[in-house]
Amino acid sequence: MLMAFLTCNSVANISCLRPSNQFTIPSSPFKPFKLPSFWPWQKVKMGPLSVSPMGFGTWAWGNQLLWGYQESMDSELQQVFNFAVENGINLFDTADSYGTGRLNGQSEKLLGKFIREFPGKKLEQSEIVIATKFAAYPWRLTPGQFVKACKASLDRLQIEQIGIGQLHWSTANYAPPQELALWGGLVAMYEKGLVQAVGVSNYGPKQLVKIHDYLKARGVPLCSAQVQFSLLSMGEEQMEIKKICDSLGIRLISYSPLGLGMLSGKYTPSNLPRGPRALLFKQILPGLEPLLSSLREIAESRRKTIPQVAINWCICKGTIPIPGIKTVKQVEENLGALGWRLSSTELLQLEDAAHESPQRMIQNIFQTK
Numbered sequence: 001m002l003m004a005f006l007t008c009n010s011v012a013n014i015s016c017l018r019p020s021n022q023f024t025i026p027s028s029p030f031k032p033f034k035l036p037s038f039w040p041w042q043k044v045k046m047g048p049l050s051v052s053p054m055g056f057g058t059w060a061w062g063n064q065l066l067w068g069y070q071e072s073m074d075s076e077l078q079q080v081f082n083f084a085v086e087n088g089i090n091l092f093d094t095a096d097s098y099g100t101g102r103l104n105g106q107s108e109k110l111l112g113k114f115i116r117e118f119p120g121k122k123l124e125q126s127e128i129v130i131a132t133k134f135a136a137y138p139w140r141l142t143p144g145q146f147v148k149a150c151k152a153s154l155d156r157l158q159i160e161q162i163g164i165g166q167l168h169w170s171t172a173n174y175a176p177p178q179e180l181a182l183w184g185g186l187v188a189m190y191e192k193g194l195v196q197a198v199g200v201s202n203y204g205p206k207q208l209v210k211i212h213d214y215l216k217a218r219g220v221p222l223c224s225a226q227v228q229f230s231l232l233s234m235g236e237e238q239m240e241i242k243k244i245c246d247s248l249g250i251r252l253i254s255y256s257p258l259g260l261g262m263l264s265g266k267y268t269p270s271n272l273p274r275g276p277r278a279l280l281f282k283q284i285l286p287g288l289e290p291l292l293s294s295l296r297e298i299a300e301s302r303r304k305t306i307p308q309v310a311i312n313w314c315i316c317k318g319t320i321p322i323p324g325i326k327t328v329k330q331v332e333e334n335l336g337a338l339g340w341r342l343s344s345t346e347l348l349q350l351e352d353a354a355h356e357s358p359q360r361m362i363q364n365i366f367q368t369k
Ligand SMILES: NC(=O)c1ccc[n+]([C@@H]2O[C@H](COP(=O)([O-])OP(=O)(O)OC[C@H]3O[C@@H](n4cnc5c(N)ncnc54)[C@H](OP(=O)(O)O)[C@@H]3O)[C@@H](O)[C@H]2O)c1
Pocket: 056, 057, 058, 059, 060, 093, 094, 168, 201, 202, 226, 254, 255, 256, 257, 258, 259, 260, 261, 262, 264, 266, 273, 307, 322, 323, 324, 325, 326, 329, 330, 331, 333, 334, 364
């Protein structure tokens, strides 16, 4: 009897029940039972926080110039947010600089509104982690000004505490004296309890070690480092940053995991997105066929989609991807990147194909050494 129970419930059998949002098992004739996108134990520890293995990015929310945002999109964005949270996603990345022109701060404002109006479970609502970023504007010259920036974000978000307060970029490349104000600002917002944890973005390996050591000496743990990381952005520097993160206990958050949409498979040199992205895509897409066909081949054999495979690659590299999303369809599809893993052979196949591509993503101009 015991043997039969063990055989039916062995780890191997349990692993067959991989969570996927694509299967709905009718547990009774009345109510279908939907498997979760991922199991609770697959949540990731990030400093004092526990986050979903993938978050979502909200750069597009309020950005007319690059992403064609219109206020008429807000009701769908609210559905996007609700659907993501109801499916276990609790990490949302934003920034105080997101939103163009009069819409500056719109991404934070929308996130705050969507949290307040979330119609689902209170527990899900309370576990939402907002990771916002503070811009190193040239007029933010003292730690106090960063604390002020943090309070302004809290005000737009209408929440009491930010999950992760991140420096959007380092000024080490062009204004080294300002760097200490940034670092002091992070310490001050953490000590005042305005943020639960602190992180950085666009910090290269050297600068990352420096800020980590500075914060450690001030008793502040550095919980995350956000960099451009994808099959189109997997150079030596990214790998070195990953190694440093692992050795220092910092989580790597991979931004632009879909190469701004180029790794979604829906764009071709003759089908480009509207706006300035087209200029970049025109340069890169013509050489991307080996990578895209490799993504396609693996997607077909796995019964997944191209974006799901591209995002899963980031997860398999030990990072937390934060794909940008605008529609419920995109959220639904990207959730299918969770609950399974590419094999080591597939990872190698994708990386070999990526190396064959003559052009890579342009690195962020603020990325430091
Ligand atoms: N720290 C930094 O300096 C920094 C810099 C960049 C981004 N980020 C963060 O990282 C997040 C993600 O990066 P990203 O937005 O630059 O680029 P991304 O995640 O590589 O690409 C996102 C875009 O791809 C398309 N897309 C998403 N899912 C799709 C799907 N399933 N099928 C087809 N198309 C899909 C959407 O655009 P279309 O539908 O219009 O094609 C979406 O806006 C940002 O939102 C932001 O939070 C941070």
